[in-house]
Amino acid sequence: MTTAFFSHDDCAKHNMGPEHPESPDRLAAIISYLADTELAQTLDWIKPVEITRDQLLSTHPEKYLHQLELMQPTRGRVFTDPDTAMMPDTLRAARLAAGANIEAVDMVLSSQVTNAFICARPPGHHAERSKSMGFCFYNNVALAAMRALNFHRLERVAIVDFDVHQGNGTVDIVGGDERILMCSSFQHPFYPHSHVYQQADNIINTPIEAGASAADYRKKVEGEWLHRLQDFRPQLVLVSAGFDGHRLDPMAGLNLEAEDYRWLTDMLTSVAHDHANDRLVSTLEGGYHLKALAESVSAHLEGLTAIR
Ligand SMILES: [Zn+2]
Numbered sequence: 001m002t003t004a005f006f007s008h009d010d011c012a013k014h015n016m017g018p019e020h021p022e023s024p025d026r027l028a029a030i031i032s033y034l035a036d037t038e039l040a041q042t043l044d045w046i047k048p049v050e051i052t053r054d055q056l057l058s059t060h061p062e063k064y065l066h067q068l069e070l071m072q073p074t075r076g077r078v079f080t081d082p083d084t085a086m087m088p089d090t091l092r093a094a095r096l097a098a099g100a101n102i103e104a105v106d107m108v109l110s111s112q113v114t115n116a117f118i119c120a121r122p123p124g125h126h127a128e129r130s131k132s133m134g135f136c137f138y139n140n141v142a143l144a145a146m147r148a149l150n151f152h153r154l155e156r157v158a159i160v161d162f163d164v165h166q167g168n169g170t171v172d173i174v175g176g177d178e179r180i181l182m183c184s185s186f187q188h189p190f191y192p193h194s195h196v197y198q199q200a201d202n203i204i205n206t207p208i209e210a211g212a213s214a215a216d217y218r219k220k221v222e223g224e225w226l227h228r229l230q231d232f233r234p235q236l237v238l239v240s241a242g243f244d245g246h247r248l249d250p251m252a253g254l255n256l257e258a259e260d261y262r263w264l265t266d267m268l269t270s271v272a273h274d275h276a277n278d279r280l281v282s283t284l285e286g287g288y289h290l291k292a293l294a295e296s297v298s299a300h301l302e303g304l305t306a307i308r
Contacts, residue, residue: 001077001111001113001278002042002043002113003042003043003113003114003115003116003305004031004044004046004047004102004104004107004113005043005044005046005117005119005301006046006047006104006113007031007046007047007119007120007122008047008048008096010092010096011088011090012093012164013053013089013093013297014087014092014094014257015087016084017077020085021250021251022119022121022122022123022286022288025290026121026288026290026293027121027142028117029290029293030119030284030298032294033038033294033297033298033299034298034301038306039298040303044113046100046103048096048118048120049096049099049103050092050095050096050099051095051098051099051101051102051138052099053102053143054063055099055143055145056098056138058143058150059102059129059138059139059141059143059146059173060138060148061129063130064131065130065141068086068132068137068167069091070281071089071208072086073086073087082299083134083209084132084133084135084136084277085139086137087121090122090137093121093122093142094122094137094138095138096199097118097120097123097124097138097283098124098138098140098143099285100118101118101124101141101143101147101281102147104118104281105147105148105152105236105281106113106152106159107189108279108280109236109279110225113230114278114279114280114307115269115272115278115279115281115307116280116282116283117283117301117304118140118282118283119179119284120140122136122137122262122286123135123136123138123140123141123242123283123286124137124140124142124169124170124283125141125161125163125165125167125168125170125240125242125285126165126167126169126192128172128173131169131172132212133168133169133192134168134169134191134192135286138167139170139173139241140283141170141238141239141279142169142170143173144281145157145159145238146175148235148236148238149179149180150249152189152278154176154179154235154236154237155174155179156180156233156235156260157179157235157237157238158180158181158237158238158271159174159180159181159182159234159239159240159268160183160184160222160233160238160239160240161182161184161185161186161240162183162239162245162264162288163239163240163241163242163244163245163285163286164190164242164244164245164249164251164286165186165187165191165192165242165263165286166183166186166190167184167186167240167285168192168195169288170182170184171195171200174202174203175200175202175203176200176202177200177202180202181202181204181228181232181234183206183221183225183229184204184205184206184227185206185207185220185221185245186205186206186208187208187209187245187253188209190207190210190252204225204228205222206224208254211252211253211254211255212254213255214247214257214260217245217254218257218263222267225267226267229271230274230275233275234271234275234276235275236276236281237268237271237276237280238282238283239280239281239282240281240283240285241269241282241283241300242287242295243261243286243287243297243300244286246258246261246289246292246293248289248292249289249292250289251286256296257296258292258295258299259304260304261299262300262302265299265300265302265304266306268280269303269304269306273298273307280304282300284297284302
């Protein structure tokens, strides 16, 4: 049994400009770092296909999908919010990132692979049901959850989001859906300044103060998440894997290192092992210091491939 690694060259065609932190260089840095490791040979490298419109409609309304298509320019760039730009290849890249999430769920649930990592962009967790924001257009992890619940008929799916920014889009979409338990850690107060105090029973928000130590982070996350995840008994674990909580990341103020991402991964694979027959699908969100990102993704993959 193997770990699938999804990537597609066309994800690099979405380019929000030379100064933008969410750049094609992120994927290139991860892939070139992996190429020099033994890990690369153990992964099952897969080129995804685009998500279909029907699959997108499981999560986003027709009106929103149509709006995005109208906004996508045929040349140049248009900004959909102060941080997020579209260009001619943006929706192609977004459909590939989302499509990889669908395919990964299908492969993991049909036991073709043990688990999967989606190394694609644009990311997804800030995209709300009807609103693109924070570099995100389609909510990849929510689409994966809906695929598992509606198409594969699972009854319980966990979503764990350890990006340094809160996954407001995912909370917007899955808040109140009792088939899902979402655990989310994030620097607070911080972008996106919303959905932190939403009182849905299925959302566990774990705010972390800027400057907190890695040891404090681990203690808080383990204390607030582990027993809830074990009690919930997920049949599939989905991960919004953002690595911008790294101490070198230019966008945020937490102090995690690659070894902390390995620790998080081991905690999540142990939950997947206990309840989900090891089934786990992890999708890339943030992470903007290229070397720290590559090292952290590699540590995450070491954890995913360690279960045999
Ligand atoms: Zn982030």
